Amino acid sequence: MLTWILLVLILYYAGLFLPSMFLMPRIGVGAYAGARDSDPEPGKFAGRAQRAHRNFQENLAPFLGLAVLALILPDTNMQQAVMGAEVFFLARLAYLPLYLMAVPFVRSTAYTIGFIGMVLMSLALI
Numbered sequence: 001m002l003t004w005i006l007l008v009l010i011l012y013y014a015g016l017f018l019p020s021m022f023l024m025p026r027i028g029v030g031a032y033a034g035a036r037d038s039d040p041e042p043g044k045f046a047g048r049a050q051r052a053h054r055n056f057q058e059n060l061a062p063f064l065g066l067a068v069l070a071l072i073l074p075d076t077n078m079q080q081a082v083m084g085a086e087v088f089f090l091a092r093l094a095y096l097p098l099y100l101m102a103v104p105f106v107r108s109t110a111y112t113i114g115f116i117g118m119v120l121m122s123l124a125l126i
Contacts, residue, residue: 001078004085005067011089012060015053015096022046045100052099056092059114063088066121077124084120091117 022045024032042050063085070081091114098107 001067001071001082001085004082004089005064008060008063008085008089008092011092011096012056015049015056018096019046019049019053022049048100048102052096055095055099055111059092059118062118063121066118066125069125070121073125079124081121081124084117084122084124087117087120088114089117 019042020032022043023040026043027040066081067085070076070078091110095107095110095114098110
């Protein structure tokens, strides 16, 4: 389980820095490193990256809560919890590029599969 927690956190931080990678070439390093009292409008990809990351933020807390509960509760079906964490990670890994490429329906399917991973983790706690 710890491996999947770490992989999800690595993916989270990759998504955190992704909008900056799209913004920096547009505004330049000097402006990016400055105070940026008023942020420029994000371009198409930077905006998508920001929205995808916001979605990840909303899902990270429940995932981490379930993962920690799986580690500390004595009667957890650990095999099922780990499988749910793996499903969540792989779905989130697919979700980010699908969001950046604006692939309709498939992106929503990836989100739903990630949610199913968390449901599997929840059921493992019972």
